[in-house]
Amino acid sequence: MGVEIGSRGVPTGASDVEPTVGVPTPPSAIVGHNALASPRIIGAMRAGFAAAFVLLVGSPAHADGPGPRRGFQMHYGVGVAVPAGNASGARGDTLGARYAWQVVPLDLGLGAKVSDDLYVGGVLRVGVGAEGSDTRVERACEDDDGTIDNEIACSAASYQVGVELRYGLGSADQVNPWIGYGIAADFGHQSIHDRVRARRETTTARGVEWARLAVGLDHRMGRVGGLGPALAVGLGQYTHSRTEVNGEPVFDGPIEQTALHAWITLTVRMVLFP
Amino acid sequence: MKRRLGLLLALASLGCQSNAGLHYDNVHLSVSDEAGVDVSPANSCLTLPLLLGSQVEQRHRIDAQLELVLHADRDRVLVRFDGSGVRAELAREQLAEPLELDVESPSGASYRLVLIGGCPKPST
Structure with missing residues (x-):
């Protein structure tokens, strides 16, 4: 009970099948010696292969977009960062208790588009702000003595230096949504300066930002410049701490109880060669 | 004119208000041997830090085989x-x-340590 090849009027030669330009033709469609290979099925298979090709290799350039670009790319962003989670496992030591929300005056990235869709680069981020919500520090930092001079100066900052990957979902288009992942060295810095007693205490926590998960949207104005918003959640852990008093280190060592923290950052980015 | 002068004087007097700065908690360490002789380290005062997350650590060698470690954050002092x-x-x-x-040193000598709040002068 074998199947009779060619007995149902099915085209049997490769020359009978017109291949579509730019889409690989499946071998079964070329051979065409199967009883199931009717023109409708062959068409469906072609469509399936075409869809798989597009999914695997990438979408074709949109006619209205500036087209994809490879090579050097950089971005500069500004925004705000909101703390979440815990700076350490000690009671009450939340990231928000140490650091208030911060202005991000510098979010600088330098790298390259290694393919039409994938960007790899280094990144430096700086956030600056005031002391956090801890009531003892807040009270100490308040300048409420009625004098004009600010006798107690408090400040806080955060830094991340690392690498990031971004994948463009519309790299050829005018509007390019993207997703990103980054890993970085993570620093949190706070300072209180008592000018009356001439005592400046600073503490810098350092660790790793294990995952900076980001989404963004670049509006590409040609192939040279772009602009768009980005939202990132940087999940990190401080592992070491260094305290200085008047510039002299009084402690430099590991944090006994580590914990997870996050910086939620919203920026506006200008992109060169998007 | 008088009103301006008055305002200036008021501002000047505000500027002259004294401010003692922040309050710091200190602990003083004293160590004596079994004969009661004071063998306290030279820098025997520790100021607790102010900031959340700040830490201070001092190490003092009591004798050849015994080292005292004072570790403080803004809420507590640990002695080991x-x-x-x-x-x-x-x-x-x-x-x-x-x-x-x-405490008894591995060398066999005994010591008494006293830790109490307050120092003659704040230091680190």
């Missing part, structure tokens, strides 16, 4: 001895009460 299993903790609220510890 490298060379002996003795350790103790003093909360910031308890600084007014002296903490007394007797």
Whole structure:
């Protein structure tokens, strides 16, 4: 009970099948010696292969977009960062208790588009702000003595230096949504300066930002410049701490109880060669 | 004119208000040997830090085989001895009460440590 090849009027030669330009033709469609290979099925298979090709290799350039670009790319962003989670496992030591929300005056990235869709680069981020919500520090930092001079100066900052990957979902288009992942060295810095007693205490926590998960949207104005918003959640852990008093280190060592923290950052980015 | 002068004087007097700066909690350490002779380290005062997350650590060698470690954050002071299993903790609220510890060095010598809040002069 074998199947009779060619007995149902099915085209049997490769020359009978017109291949579509730019889409690989499946071998079964070329051979065409199967009883199931009717023109409708062959068409469906072609469509399936075409869809798989597009999914695997990438979408074709949109006619209205500036087209994809490879090579050097950089971005500069500004925004705000909101703390979440815990700076350490000690009671009450939340990231928000140490650091208030911060202005991000510098979010600088330098790298390259290694393919039409994938960007790899280094990144430096700086956030600056005031002391956090801890009531003892807040009270100490308040300048409420009625004098004009600010006798107690408090400040806080955060830094991340690392690498990031971004994948463009519309790299050829005018509007390019993207997703990103980054890993970085993570620093949190706070300072209180008592000018009356001439005592400046600073503490810098350092660790790793294990995952900076980001989404963004670049509006590409040609192939040279772009602009768009980005939202990132940087999940990190401080592992070491260094305290200085008047510039002299009084402690430099590991944090006994580590914990997870996050910086939620919203920026506006200008992109060169998007 | 008089009103301006008055305003200036008021501003000047505000500027002259004294401000003592911030309050710092200190602990003073004293160590004596079994004969009662004071063998306290030279820098025997520790100021607790102010910031959340700040830490201070001092190490003092008591004798060849015994080292005292004072570790403080803004809420507590920990005392431990490298060379002996003795350790103790003093909360910031308890600084007014002296903490007394007797410790024996691996060398066989005995020491008494007293930790109490307050120092003649704040230092680190």
